[in-house]
Amino acid sequence: MKKPRVATTSLAGCFGCHMSILDIDEKILDLIELVDFDKSPIDDLKEFTARCAIGLVEGGCANEDNVRVLRDFRKNCDILISLGDCAIMGGVPAMRNGIPLEECLREAFMEGPTVYNPERRIPDDEEIPLLLDKVYPCHEVVKIDYHLPGCPPPAEAIWKAVTALLENKPLELPYELIKYD
Amino acid sequence: MIKPITFIVDGKEIRGREGQTILQAALEAGVYIPHLCFHPDLKPFGSCRVCTVMVNGRPAASCTTPIAEGMIVESSSERIREYRKILVEMLFVEGNHFCMVCEKSGNCELQALAYRLGITAPRFPYLFPKREVDASHPEVFIDRNRCVLCGRCVRASRDVDGKHVFDFAGRGPEKKVAVNSKGRLAETKLSSADKAVDICPVGAILKKGEAYMVPVGKRAFDRKPIGAEIEEKGTDLQS
Numbered sequence: 155m156k157k158p159r160v161a162t163t164s165l166a167g168c169f170g171c172h173m174s175i176l177d178i179d180e181k182i183l184d185l186i187e188l189v190d191f192d193k194s195p196i197d198d199l200k201e202f203t204a205r206c207a208i209g210l211v212e213g214g215c216a217n218e219d220n221v222r223v224l225r226d227f228r229k230n231c232d233i234l235i236s237l238g239d240c241a242i243m244g245g246v247p248a249m250r251n252g253i254p255l256e257e258c259l260r261e262a263f264m265e266g267p268t269v270y271n272p273e274r275r276i277p278d279d280e281e282i283p284l285l286l287d288k289v290y291p292c293h294e295v296v297k298i299d300y301h302l303p304g305c306p307p308p309a310e311a312i313w314k315a316v317t318a319l320l321e322n323k324p325l326e327l328p329y330e331l332i333k334y335d
Numbered sequence: 336m337i338k339p340i341t342f343i344v345d346g347k348e349i350r351g352r353e354g355q356t357i358l359q360a361a362l363e364a365g366v367y368i369p370h371l372c373f374h375p376d377l378k379p380f381g382s383c384r385v386c387t388v389m390v391n392g393r394p395a396a397s398c399t400t401p402i403a404e405g406m407i408v409e410s411s412s413e414r415i416r417e418y419r420k421i422l423v424e425m426l427f428v429e430g431n432h433f434c435m436v437c438e439k440s441g442n443c444e445l446q447a448l449a450y451r452l453g454i455t456a457p458r459f460p461y462l463f464p465k466r467e468v469d470a471s472h473p474e475v476f477i478d479r480n481r482c483v484l485c486g487r488c489v490r491a492s493r494d495v496d497g498k499h500v501f502d503f504a505g506r507g508p509e510k511k512v513a514v515n516s517k518g519r520l521a522e523t524k525l526s527s528a529d530k531a532v533d534i535c536p537v538g539a540i541l542k543k544g545e546a547y548m549v550p551v552g553k554r555a556f557d558r559k560p561i562g563a564e565i566e567e568k569g570t571d572l573q574s
């Protein structure tokens with residue numbers, strides 16, 4: 155029988171949630187018995203190769219590339235999960251949301267106390283994705299089916315969610331596994 | 336003599352005394368009704384509506400509604416639970432709650448309510464409002480990003496500390512906790528020993544130099560939901 159496929163990505167995140175995926179320890183061996191990874195930093199597949207049962211999205215949308223990848227995940231995954239606080243509410247990157255984008259860029263590249271930038275140029279290479287006006291939670295961009303909060307979410311919560319959903323069971327997290335820090 | 340009053344919460348008979356509110360009598364009987372702006376040491380204020388219950392079929396804030404003989408209260412039904420979730424979710428999107436970097440995380444009553452209600456993400460869009468921080472005081476700071484306008488600090492400073500350091504200013508989305516000086520917290524009579532400092536349910540008013548003292552796992556709501564102590568008391572009362 156063909157195994158269901160799982161895809162993962164990190165948008166505006168720190169890869170902490172991906173570390174938490176790996177933190178399921180020896181269960182990672184059970185996991186690769188259960189599923190095949192598709193597009194994911196874990197196997198370094200850059201594009202989708204087949205339809206996926208589950209997509210795990212870390213990080214919110216801070217730039218246009220994040221939005222493109224997130225839409226691609228929505229298109230290719232049956233179940234889409236926001237993994238961690240950044241995907242759910244923007245997280246630390248969203249701390250810029252109260253500050254106008256121009257001011258952020260000026261501070262980061264021109265006026266910050268440790269900046270050395272004699273040309274006073276804000277990086278504008280066309281390879282660099284354009285920043286959005288603010289950082290958006292994933293469910294404000296596409297439909298998200300489940301949310302696993304935490305910074306990062308406990309490995310146990312990820313394991314429980316993925317295995318329950320693969321077995322078509324309802325996802326019920328016990329008290330200790332819903333945490334926002 | 337104070338008149339005893341018997342009423343029903345979720346099918347359970349509760350005995351209270353005349354003059355008590357639904358919330359007071361329920362808590363005393365070991366029945367937890369989620370609440371936020373209410374604090375046992377302060378006069379009820381009725382602002383957050385988290386304590387909403389159905390009283391004889393109509394919604395009412397249990398912290399301000401006095402008990403009456405034979406009253407039928409519904410607190411843990413599916414629809415009340417859903418109302419409460421909506422209210423708590425609104426409190427999250429109205430402010431800037433970055434729990435991952437908040438000193439109050441694990442000991443915060445708002446967060447604990449969300450945990451207890453099983454909220455994994457709010458259904459409303461985040462507003463990301465612009466709010467002010469005042470760290471001018473040597474011992475205390477106020478971070479309005481996390482303020483839920485519960486008015487506990489206002490009541491505690493006025494009624495317990497006798498200083499009236501805090502009050503509300505503005506309306507609607509502009510409403511905020513103001514301090515009673517022209518300028519900043521440093522110019523008020525606030526002291527870190529004030530009740531007003533200890534009583535904030537969230538991480539909006541905090542003492543400096545005390546952050547992250549308790550390790551993760553040992554904080555108030557890491558293992559047990561908010562209200563668990565009250566419910567344990569209730570089980571003891573019955574046995």
Ligand code: SF4
Pocket residue numbers: 431432433434435437438439440441443444445446481537538539
């Ligand atoms: S005040 Fe409470 S809900 Fe708000 S950020 Fe801090 S821990 Fe989270």
Ligand code: SF4
Pocket residue numbers: 481482483484485486487488489512534535536537539540
């Ligand atoms: S500062 Fe704290 S106690 Fe005062 S109104 Fe805001 S949340 Fe309530």
Ligand code: FES
Pocket residue numbers: 369370371372373380381382383384385386387396397398399
């Ligand atoms: S606790 Fe009753 S309205 Fe806030």
